Structures are given as structure tokens and as C-alpha cells.
Amino acid sequence: MTTHDITLTVNGTAHDLTVESRTLLVHALRDDLGHTGTNVGCETSMCGACTVLVDDEAVKSCTLLAAACDGSEVQTVESLVDGGELHPLQEAFAQEHGLQCGFCTPGMLMTSLDLLAHDPDPSREEIREALEGNLCRCTGYQNIVNAVERAAQTMRAATDGGDRGGD
Amino acid sequence: MSSTPEFIDAHEAQRLRGSPVRRREDRPLLTGDAQYTDDISREDLLHLAFTRSHHAHARVEAIDTSAAEAMEGVVAVYTAADVAASGVTGEVPPVWLLPELKTPPYPMLARERVRFQGQPVAAVVAERRYLAADAADAIDVTYEKLDAVTSPGAATTEGAPQLHEEAPNNVAAEWEIGDREDTDAAFDRADHTVELDLVNQRLLPTAMEPRAVLAEYNASTEKATVHMSTQCPHLHRRFFCEMLDFPEHRMRVVAPDVGGGFGSKDSAHPDEALTIWAALQLERPVKWVATRTEGYASTGHGRGHETHAEMALSDDGDILAIRVHTDGDLGGYVSTFGALNPTWGYAPMLPGQYAMEAMHCTVTEAFTNAVPTEPYRGAGRPEASYVIERLVHLAAKEVGMDPADLRRRNYIPSDEFPYETTAGYLYDSGDYEKPLDRALELVGYDDLRARQAELRAEGRYLGIGISSYVESCGYGPSEIVGQIGGQLGLWETGVVRFHPSGKVTVFCGTSGHGQGHQTTYAQIVADELGVDFDDVDVVEGDTDEVPMGMGTYGSRSVTVGGAAVLTSARKAVEKARQIAAHQLEVATEDLEFESGEFSVTGAPDRAIHIQEVARQAYLAHDLPEGLEPGLEEESFYDPENLVYPFGVHVVVVEVDADTGELSFEKYVAVDDCGEQINPKIVEGQVHGAIAQGLGQGRFEGVVYDESGNLVTGSMQDYAVPKAHQLPHFETDHTVTPCPHNPLGVKGVGEAGTIAAPQAVVNAVCDALSPLGVDHIDMPVTDEAVWQAMNRAAATDGGAE
Ligand code: FES
Ligand code: FES
Numbered sequence: 001m002t003t004h005d006i007t008l009t010v011n012g013t014a015h016d017l018t019v020e021s022r023t024l025l026v027h028a029l030r031d032d033l034g035h036t037g038t039n040v041g042c043e044t045s046m047c048g049a050c051t052v053l054v055d056d057e058a059v060k061s062c063t064l065l066a067a068a069c070d071g072s073e074v075q076t077v078e079s080l081v082d083g084g085e086l087h088p089l090q091e092a093f094a095q096e097h098g099l100q101c102g103f104c105t106p107g108m109l110m111t112s113l114d115l116l117a118h119d120p121d122p123s124r125e126e127i128r129e130a131l132e133g134n135l136c137r138c139t140g141y142q143n144i145v146n147a148v149e150r151a152a153q154t155m156r157a158a159t160d161g162g163d164r165g166g167d
Numbered sequence: 168m169s170s171t172p173e174f175i176d177a178h179e180a181q182r183l184r185g186s187p188v189r190r191r192e193d194r195p196l197l198t199g200d201a202q203y204t205d206d207i208s209r210e211d212l213l214h215l216a217f218t219r220s221h222h223a224h225a226r227v228e229a230i231d232t233s234a235a236e237a238m239e240g241v242v243a244v245y246t247a248a249d250v251a252a253s254g255v256t257g258e259v260p261p262v263w264l265l266p267e268l269k270t271p272p273y274p275m276l277a278r279e280r281v282r283f284q285g286q287p288v289a290a291v292v293a294e295r296r297y298l299a300a301d302a303a304d305a306i307d308v309t310y311e312k313l314d315a316v317t318s319p320g321a322a323t324t325e326g327a328p329q330l331h332e333e334a335p336n337n338v339a340a341e342w343e344i345g346d347r348e349d350t351d352a353a354f355d356r357a358d359h360t361v362e363l364d365l366v367n368q369r370l371l372p373t374a375m376e377p378r379a380v381l382a383e384y385n386a387s388t389e390k391a392t393v394h395m396s397t398q399c400p401h402l403h404r405r406f407f408c409e410m411l412d413f414p415e416h417r418m419r420v421v422a423p424d425v426g427g428g429f430g431s432k433d434s435a436h437p438d439e440a441l442t443i444w445a446a447l448q449l450e451r452p453v454k455w456v457a458t459r460t461e462g463y464a465s466t467g468h469g470r471g472h473e474t475h476a477e478m479a480l481s482d483d484g485d486i487l488a489i490r491v492h493t494d495g496d497l498g499g500y501v502s503t504f505g506a507l508n509p510t511w512g513y514a515p516m517l518p519g520q521y522a523m524e525a526m527h528c529t530v531t532e533a534f535t536n537a538v539p540t541e542p543y544r545g546a547g548r549p550e551a552s553y554v555i556e557r558l559v560h561l562a563a564k565e566v567g568m569d570p571a572d573l574r575r576r577n578y579i580p581s582d583e584f585p586y587e588t589t590a591g592y593l594y595d596s597g598d599y600e601k602p603l604d605r606a607l608e609l610v611g612y613d614d615l616r617a618r619q620a621e622l623r624a625e626g627r628y629l630g631i632g633i634s635s636y637v638e639s640c641g642y643g644p645s646e647i648v649g650q651i652g653g654q655l656g657l658w659e660t661g662v663v664r665f666h667p668s669g670k671v672t673v674f675c676g677t678s679g680h681g682q683g684h685q686t687t688y689a690q691i692v693a694d695e696l697g698v699d700f701d702d703v704d705v706v707e708g709d710t711d712e713v714p715m716g717m718g719t720y721g722s723r724s725v726t727v728g729g730a731a732v733l734t735s736a737r738k739a740v741e742k743a744r745q746i747a748a749h750q751l752e753v754a755t756e757d758l759e760f761e762s763g764e765f766s767v768t769g770a771p772d773r774a775i776h777i778q779e780v781a782r783q784a785y786l787a788h789d790l791p792e793g794l795e796p797g798l799e800e801e802s803f804y805d806p807e808n809l810v811y812p813f814g815v816h817v818v819v820v821e822v823d824a825d826t827g828e829l830s831f832e833k834y835v836a837v838d839d840c841g842e843q844i845n846p847k848i849v850e851g852q853v854h855g856a857i858a859q860g861l862g863q864g865r866f867e868g869v870v871y872d873e874s875g876n877l878v879t880g881s882m883q884d885y886a887v888p889k890a891h892q893l894p895h896f897e898t899d900h901t902v903t904p905c906p907h908n909p910l911g912v913k914g915v916g917e918a919g920t921i922a923a924p925q926a927v928v929n930a931v932c933d934a935l936s937p938l939g940v941d942h943i944d945m946p947v948t949d950e951a952v953w954q955a956m957n958r959a960a961a962t963d964g965g966a967e
Contacts, residue, residue: 022297031296036206037199039426041375042459046882049375077199090197094189095174097851101681102196103203103375103426128891135882137375137427138681140854140919141890 006070010035011079019066026050028066029076037077037106041135048134051107052076058114060133077106080113088154089113089147098147100138107134112148120156124149171898172846177700183690184910187847188700190686192679201424204379204396209452212381213242215442216299216455218289218306219464220281223315223536223875224328227279227308230289235302240294243449244306247276247288250444255412257444259435259500262406262654263507268340268532271331273500273539275410275437275444281310282330282499283538284877285464287438292445292453315875319494319533320473330499330534339497339532340506344514345590349525353488357479361561366944367472367550369496369869370862371879372543373887374680376426377457378466380439382446391418393443396425398433398678399718400710402655406435406503411444422708425680429859430542431466432680433720434503438465460881468869469543471496472509472550478558484566486577488525491517491554495532498539505540506532511651512547515590519555520599520637520813521577526589536875542720544859545917548638549924556634556925560932561941569616570929571607574635575600585906592639594811595913601901602837603635606815609835609897615819623937628822629832630934633815634926640914641726641810657723658805660715661731663692663739665798667785669778671696671703673735676716677728678708682916683848684724688732690844691910695736696777697763714801722812722914725844730909731804738800743780746798749791750775750783810905812913814838816857816922818894820930827953829865829931831894838918839901842911846900852915853898860923862888868946886946935959 002021007014010033017032024043029035029052038061041049045063052061053075061074080087089109092098099105108131115122115130122130127148128141136144172187180186195201232244250257257275261268272278277288289306293299314328321327322337330337354360380395391413397403400420408415425432438455446453457466473494479487495509514528559577563570578599579586586594607613612631619629642648645656662674673692677684689703696703706712717723740760747765748755751773758765766774780798783789787796819832836853843849866886870878879885904911924945931947932940938959943951 020297027296030206031208034208035199036202039203039376040205040456041377041426042882044459044881044883047375047459077197081198086194086197093197094193097174097190097847099193099196100683100851100855101375101425101427102193102201105196106199109197125891131890133889135375135887135889137373137429137859137887138855139851140856140858140896141893142854142896143851145890 004067006067008069008072008074010074011076021067023066024062025064025066025069026061029061029074035076035078039103039106041103048107048111049104051110051134053110053114058111077109080109089151092147092151092154096143096147096150098139098144104134104136108136108144112151116152116155121152172850174847183694183700184844187845188686188690190683191689192683192685203376203424203426204381204394205456207381207394207423209383211451213292213294213449213451213453214296214299215290215292215445215453216303217287217438218303218308219461220277220284220286220288222281222310222312223284224313225281225310226313227277227281227288228311229309231307232289234305234307235291238298238302238305240298241291241302242294243292243445245276245290245445247274247278250276253448255410255444257410257440259437259503260406260409261501261503261506263504264652264654265340265342265506265510268501268506269331269334270501271333273437275441283536284875285538286499287441290441290445292449315536317535317537317871317875318473319471319496319535322533322535323494323531330536334534337534339501339534341531342510343529345527346525347527350488350490350527353525354479354490357487358482359480359565360477361558361565362477363557363561363942365474365476365554365557365942367470367474367553368945369471370469370543370867371463371869371885372429372431372466372469374427374429374431377459377462378432378436378439379456380442381452381454382443383452384447384450386450389417391443391447393418393420394423395420395439396432397422398428398680398720400678400708401676401716402718403435404710407440407443410440411447419711422678428680429544430469430546430720433718434467434541436465463880463885464877465538467502467541468498468538469540470550471540474554476554476558478562480562480566484568484573484576486521486523488523489517489555489558491528493530495530496535496537496540497532498535498537500539502539502541504542508540508542508547513551515592516548516551516639517555518588518590519552520579520635522579523589537871544856544920546721548917549921552636552921553925557928557942560929564936570633571603571612574633575603593808594637595808596903596906597637597811597813598901598903599635599813602813602815602839605899605901606817606835606837609899610817610819610833626824628824628934630820630822630930632818632926632928632930632933634922634929635815636922637811637813638917638921639809639811640722640917641806642721642723643727643806644808645805655717657717658803659717659727659731660713660801660803661728661735662714662799662801663732663735665739665781667782669702669781671698673703673705673732674713675705675707675728675732676713677719677724678716679719679724682719682724682852683845687725687844687848688729691729691733692736695733696740697761698778722916725912726810726908726914727804727806729844729912730806731802733909734802734804735800738802739798740777742800743777743798745791745794746780746784747775750789807907810908810913812838812840812915812918814918814922816926818926818930820934822931822934822952826949827956828949829947829952834894834896836896836898836919836922837900838915839903840915840918841903841905841913844910844912849915850898853919854896856917856919857896857923858888858893860920861893861927864924864927864945864947866946866948
């Protein structure tokens with residue numbers, strides 16, 4: 001059994017850990033580092049429950065080896081709350097009833113975060129396309145799409161407001 | 168436009184009941200603080216993994232565990248011999264018994280024979296997760312392969328492979344309902360008959376969280392604690408204690424956060440019981456979490472019907488009778504609830520919303536070399552509704568009527584409720600034309616029919632699919648449940664406990680897994696007690712905290728559980744009234760109760776709030792004579808009848824004339840679940856259920872190959888609908904209160920799953936009616952449509 005000593009920066013905190021070659025990122029996050037917010041729904045990169053950001057890009061952590069992420073910055077759902085305040089995406093999911101059992105939700109949030117970072121004003125169709133790799137069995141997606149739309153609005157308004165403030 | 172409620176904060180609500188109060192359970196689910204079973208750890212935790220049969224049907228000749236045992240970090244390896252040596256039977260108890268049902272043993276680990284691919288044969292317990300999987304792989308099982316059969320129809324024909332000696336021809340039970348003679352007579356008299364062979368395919372429930380168990384045993388206290396992804400902790404406790412011969416009062420089953428169930432987490436599975444057994448053997452915490460593929464190969468599948476159905480009609484479109492035979496697929500063994508689904512869960516609902524003279528249905532429950540079937544969202548009602556609504560579609564064509572008109576003509580009239588159907592069920596209340604009217608209006612039916620005709624002239628295929636449904640849910644009452652084979656009562660418990668501070672904790676025996684019970688029950692109780700929403704907390708899903716319970720499935724939570732907590736709240740008010748009257752020195756009849764305040768009639772400033780009464784009840788310094796201290800009430804609510812929600816869904820599709828590609832244009836759902844406690848949560852249930860119903864209609868289906876290999880064994884192969892594959896849902900509702908439920912509610916969790924499949928199939932058949940396509944089995948994939956079009960063209964060509 002080959003092991004690797006790696007460093008993962010998770011939500012801003014650097015961790016040194018020793019992992020097997022085959023250890024998946026999601027298991028390193030959950031089992032070794034105790035970040036259980038990220039869920040495992042399929043282990044085959046089909047469901048998206050395990051989506052996290054690695055170096056600012058949404059990836060499925062169930063098909064990524066932890067060793068391959070040595071030196072990376074990982075962002076999980078646990079990072080979204082800021083000073084006790086929900087992130088606009090989280091707030092929008094709650095307000096639009098974009099979650100029921102919540103199991104897919106961390107992955108949905110991380111994929112949406114990535115989407116909005118690249119496209120602050122996606123159409124409903126684009127949102128549906130972007131969420132193609134994230135399965136939800138409870139909501140029928142409609143309210144998730146509503147939530148992402150609402151969050152995009154809030155975040156745009158905040159950015160616009162920020163810009164004006166800077167003028 | 169239909170109404171889409173917006174969540175509001177509880178303090179903005181005039182009255183909590185009926186308001187879309189924002190869900191209180193969301194925050195931990197959004198922040199990652201939620202605790203699903205696999206999120207829970209223990210210091211000395213062990214991991215369990217299974218060796219499962221690769222074969223659908225085989226004799227187990229030898230199991231070589233030596234390689235696994237030799238691996239460092241492997242703590243134990245188990246086979247059926249070890250289970251037997253421990254003295255427990257370890258057999259899954261069937262809790263729905265039909266007369267003469269054959270129930271061959273369904274063991275935790277396979278004994279001399281395996282009967283479906285994925286059946287557990289051996290188990291390994293190891294120090295680490297990956298190691299357990301490695302060791303399970305290292306177990307070498309020698310099999311003698313046997314022929315397999317996976318279709319219930321084929322299983323009961325001569326020469327089929329035989330699964331169980333005690334069940335000749337693989338027949339577990341023959342069962343019937345209705346009146347054969349009256350039905351035959353109606354058919355003899357009929358001007359028209361239509362008939363249909365159809366398959367209601369097997370489905371994988373696919374809760375996003377796979378099944379998971381963490382079991383622990385404390386040898387000093389002799390107590391076992393089980394955290395598991397369950398819909399019904401108390402029932403699971405009962406099942407496991409029975410299987411493991413363990414004292415029920417020393418086992419605690421807890422449902423932490425549960426990532427969906429859809430029926431698949433209300434049954435006992437062999438692997439769950441074995442995990443607990445291993446923890447008892449080893450006296451160390453043991454965790455097992457199904458992988459997705461493992462879950463697909465072992466978690467109870469849904470549906471699985473092969474049906475022949477006929478309908479008799481008069482010339483002017485009156486439905487006279489229906490006659491149905493179904494081969495229902497039980498899979499390799501009789502599972503916990505398996506025998507219920509194709510019989511009592513199904514056949515009594517075959518008449519649907521229609522008044523008719525007679526019905527007759529026979530069911531053969533068959534053993535097949537496939538995963539045992541269990542309830543899946545709707546469990547029998549979707550299968551029934553599919554049959555009647557497909558027949559109605561054909562009937563309309565046969566008698567030359569618009570399908571909406573034929574339905575309307577045959578609906579049970581609204582003034583005839585309560586209505587006893589020809590299948591013997593007593594429908595509580597209904598007003599079936601209202602949702603039809605509303606749905607047709609929302610979809611723009613008349614215009615659509617006109618547009619359909621225009622498009623057809625251009626060679627384009629637009630299809631409109633209507634689905635009227637009524638379902639039975641909210642099981643009990645217990646007496647009826649007993650009469651139809653249930654080895655359980657289906658009441659529910661609710662406890663309302665005031666604390667001395669005036670705050671309230673509500674306990675309920677249901678166990679939510681995404682439905683928002685914490686919010687809904689708090690709305691009910693806070694309103695009834697006249698206290699603040701935030702002063703009410705709700706506890707579910709823990710057998711040590713909740714006195715007793717039956718769990719969440721079959722849309723019974725608000726209908727039965729909600730009624731139980733309401734009843735307890737009312738009892739608490741009555742006890743509080745006695746204390747208030749004593750302290751205000753008036754008779755109880757002279758007290759009014761409003762917004763939490765007891766006040767003397769005619770002297771409103773002589774008043775005491777119920778939260779102050781609670782304080783007094785615990786102080787117990789000055790109580791009416793003979794009254795016990797404290798303010799806590801419990802009820803076991805046993806409903807008077809089932810509840811019968813209903814509605815109409817309409818879907819509009821267009822089929823590409825060249826490729827068979829199908830696109831959704833519109834989906835309209837008008838449901839009537841009686842009073843709504845939280846309209847936003849109701850809407851969420853409707854959306855999710857439609858998605859699953861469309862999943863069945865369009866995409867999903869279990870496929871076994873000829874040898875019984877599960878072809879759809881992973882999410883790669885099994886088509887759970889994705890965000891961009893589903894249409895926008897337009898939802899609305901009508902309100903016909905349930906007359907016997909104290910909240911006036913009916914269930915809503917399954918409505919969409921029941922309504923959507925036939926809406927799709929009807930729509931596609933409607934689109935392709937110029938080609939003479941009468942039926943396409945689900946899932947109606949683009950390929951299936953294309954093939955149906957080609958077949959129709961070929962037949963057409965042949966006839967000319
Ligand atoms: S668990 Fe990673 S995509 Fe499903
Ligand atoms: S909320 Fe349950 S899977 Fe999405």
C-alpha cells in the first residue's frame with residue numbers, strides 16, 4: 001500500500017495528511033478531515049452530490065484522487081456561511097424551497113457557485129444545463145432553478161451596489 | 168397563471184395553518200451541518216462490506232474466506248454458517264400476509280442458494296472502509312449456476328426455472344377482488360370493449376442518500392443503538408429485534424438526517440440486520456454504507472407488473488366494467504411489504520375516479536430472480552391509475568369522444584360522496600370536475616385541440632395527455648389494515664409536552680426525510696395552542712424519545728401523524744383549561760380560549776396564558792383536586808378511514824415526425840389534497856413527485872438481461888431525470904376537505920408519481936394517433952417512440 005504525504009488547503013486552512021494512492025478526495029475530506037458536508041451519492045461522477053471547488057473549479061470529489069490534489073485549494077459547502085450569515089445562494093435555496101432532504105444540496109450549491117462565478121446572469125435554460133451533472137431526487141429541480149436565478153439577482157445587485165459605492 | 172406560493176416568515180402569518188411558513192429544517196442542510204448516517208463516526212469504528220452474488224440464480228457450493236481472513240485489519244468474516252451458529256434465524260419478516268401466501272425464508276446471508284444478483288452471501292468487518300471492500304472482494308464463492316427468470320409472466324409459465332420448493336410454478340399467491348359474474352355480465356352487454364397488454368416496469372427508487380447503518384452495542388448496559396437511514400425507526404426496531412432475537416426495549420433506533428426514502432427505506436433489508444448482528448457479535452460500532460451499485464442490486468425495487476386489462480362501455484360512453492389480470496413481480500423472496508403492492512395496494516384503486524357497475528381483478532404474485540420488490544412512492548396506486556387511465560384513453564378513441572368528455576361523463580358525481588366503489592373502498596370526499604376544469608383552462612385545452620389539428624395537417628405531431636387520478640393513502644385504520652393482511656396497526660402517536668417555561672416539544676411517530684415535518688407539525692401545534700411558532704420544537708425519528716410510531720410512507724404523516732399531534736394539543740388545552748378555571752375561580756365552561764389565552768367570558772381581563780398555566784402545572788402548588796401535575800398529553804390516533812386525494816394532470820408533448828424525439832411543451836397539475844397546512848411544502852411535494860412520475864414515463868426502467876444480470880446497475884445506466892430533461896411544472900389546486908380527518912387534510916406526497924406516467928403515455932399516443940399507435944410501454948424514450956412509429960408505418964404499409 002503506497003501512501004503519499006500531501007497538503008490540502010480546505011476552506012482556507014492547510015492540512016498535512018497521509019493518504020493511500022487510491023484515496024478519493026471526498027473520503028479524505030470526509031473521513032480524514034471531518035468535513036462531512038460534502039456527500040457521496042454514487043462514487044461514479046454521475047450524481048454531483050460530492051461536488052466541491054478545487055482551485056476555484058467545480059469538480060466531483062468522488063472521482064478525484066486526494067493525492068492528485070496535493071497543494072490545491074479546496075472549497076466545500078462548509079465555507080459558504082460568512083459570519084453566521086447564509087451565502088446568497090443558500091438564502092435563495094431556502095427561500096425558493098430548492099431543497100427537501102438536502103442530500104444533493106451541498107453539491108448543487110457548489111456547482112451553482114461555479115456557474116455564477118463564470119456567468120452572473122444565466123438564463124433558466126443555462127441553469128438547467130449547468131446542473132445537468134447534479135441529480136436531485138426530491139425537488140423536481142424547478143425550485144432549484146428558481147433559487148439559482150434569485151441568487152444571481154441578489155449577487156448582481158450586491159456587485160452593482162459595490163461598484164456604485166466605489167465610484 | 169396558477170398560484171405559486173412564496174415562503175413567508177412565521178411571524179408574518181396571521182394563522183400558521185394554511186400559510187407557506189419558511190422551513191425551519193433548512194439551515195443545517197444548507198451549511199453542511201446536517202448529519203446523515205455516514206457522517207457519524209465513532210472512535211473504535213469498524214466498517215462492514217458485503218460479498219454479493221454475481222449470479223441471479225445459483226447453488227452456493229463453497230465459500231472460501233481464507234484470503235479475506237488473512238488480511239491485516241480484517242476483524243471478522245461471516246457467512247450463513249456463522250449466523251446459524253449464533254442461534255438467530257435472521258430472516259426478513261414479511262409483514263403483509265395474504266391468504267395462503269408462500270413465504271420461504273429470506274435470510275440475512277444466503278444459505279444453500281442465491282436467488283437474485285446482489286443477494287448478500289458473506290460479510291467482512293475491517294478496520295478501514297477500503298480494506299473491508301478489498302476483503303469482501305477476496306472472498307471466493309463457488310457457485311453452480313442455474314437458469315434464471317426475471318419476468319413475472321414468464322416465471323409462472325410451464326418449464327420456467329423454479330425458485331422455491333414450497334412455491335410450485337413460482338406462484339407465491341393467487342388473489343382476487345371484485346365480482347367476476349357481474350363483471351362478465353357487463354362485458355356481455357357492452358356495445359364496446361377495449362383491451363390492452365401493458366407493463367408497469369420495475370423501478371429503482373434511488374434516494375440520493377444510499378442506505379446506511381451504524382450499529383453499536385454496549386455490553387455493560389446490554390443496549391444496542393442503531394443510527395440508520397430509515398423512514399420508520401420503530402418499525403425497523405421491531406423487524407430487527409424479531410430477526411435477531413434481541414429484546415425490543417433495549418434497542419434504540421435513530422433516524423438522523425435522511426437523504427430521501429421514497430418507500431425504499433421503510434422495509435427491512437438483510438444487509439441492515441446483518442450489520443446490527445455484527446455489532447452485537449463484536450461489541451464494537453460497525454458501519455455499513457451501500458455504494459450506489461450495491462444499493463441498486465439490493466434495495467427493494469418498485470412496481471413490476473405485467474397486466475392484461477379490459478374495459479366495457481356503452482354506446483354513449485358509459486363505463487360499465489373493467490376486468491384486469493396482473494402478474495405481480497415479488498422478486499426472489501417475499502420482502503417486508505412486498506405482498507401488499509400488487510394486491511391491496513393496487514387493485515382496489517383500479518376503478519379510479521369512475522362510477523361503474525362492476526370490476527374484477529385477479530393477481531398472481533410471482534417469484535423471479537430479481538431484487539425483491541418493495542413499496543416505491545405510491546406503491547400500487549400508480550400501477551392502478553396507469554391501467555384505468557390508459558383504458559380510458561383507448562375507450563375515448565373507441566367510442567369517438569373527446570377524452571376529457573369521456574372522463575367527465577363517468578366521474579363519480581360530487582354529491583354522491585362518501586362513495587362506496589365497486590371494489591369496496593369508501594371514498595371520503597371528491598369533486599372531480601373542478602380540477603379537470605381548472606387543468607383544461609390552464610393548459611388552454613380547446614385552443615390546443617385546434618392547434619393540434621392544424622399541426623397535423625402540416626405533418627407535425629402534438630399530443631395532449633390527460634390523467635385523472637384518485638389515490639388511497641394515509642393508512643390505517645388499523646382494523647382494516649388487519650383485515651387485509653397487515654401485521655401491524657397503522658395509527659400514529661403524537662405527544663405535546665409543555666416545559667415549565669411554557670415552551671413546547673412535540674414528538675411524533677412519523678419520521679420525515681425531506682418533507683418538512685418540523686415546520687408543518689410546529690404550524691399545527693403552535694396554532695392550536697396559541698403559542699409562538701418558535702416556542703414549539705418537533706422531535707421525530709428516535710425510538711428512545713418518541714414513545715411509539717409507525718413512520719412516514721404512503722402520505723400518512725400529516726393525515727395520521729398531524730392528526731395525532733393535533734389531538735394531543737387539544738387534550739393539553741383541555742387540561743390547561745381545568746387549571747386555568749381553578750386558578751381564576753370559575754367553571755371551565757366560563758372560559759374562552761383564544762390565541763393562547765384563557766379568559767373569563769364577559770370579563771376579558773381576568774385571563775391567564777396557557778404558557779403560564781404550564782408553569783403552574785409543574786409548580787403544582789395549586790391544582791384542581793385530583794388533577795395530576797404537569798402538562799403533557801399523548802395520543803394514539805387511529806384514522807377512521809383512508810383518505811382519497813385526487814386531481815388532474817395534463818401534459819403537452821410534441822413528437823418529431825422524423826426522429827421520434829419527444830419534447831415537453833407544458834405540464835399542468837391541479838391537485839386536491841384537501842386542506843393544506845403549508846402550501847409551499849405541498850407544492851414541493853407535487854414537483855418532486857411529478858419528476859419521479861415523468862422519470863417512469865420517460866426515462867427509467869430496470870433492465871435485467873436473460874441471465875438475470877442487472878444491466879441498469881449504476882447511475883451510468885439507470886436514467887434518473889436531470890434538470891434539463893424536465894419541463895416547467897405549472898401547479899394549482901382545489902380544496903375538498905377530508906370529512907373525517909380533524910385537519911381536513913389528505914395526502915399529497917405521491918400524487919405526481921401516480922398522475923404523471925399515464926399523462927406522458929397518453930400524450931404520446933394522442934400525438935401518434937394519426938399513425939394508429941395505441942400503446943407504448945414505458946419508459947417512452949425517443950427510441951421507443953421511433954420504433955412505435957416505424958412499426959405503425961410498417962403495419963399500415965402491409966395492410967395496403
Ligand atoms: S458521489 Fe460524486 S458524483 Fe456522485
Ligand atoms: S433535496 Fe433530496 S435529493 Fe435533492
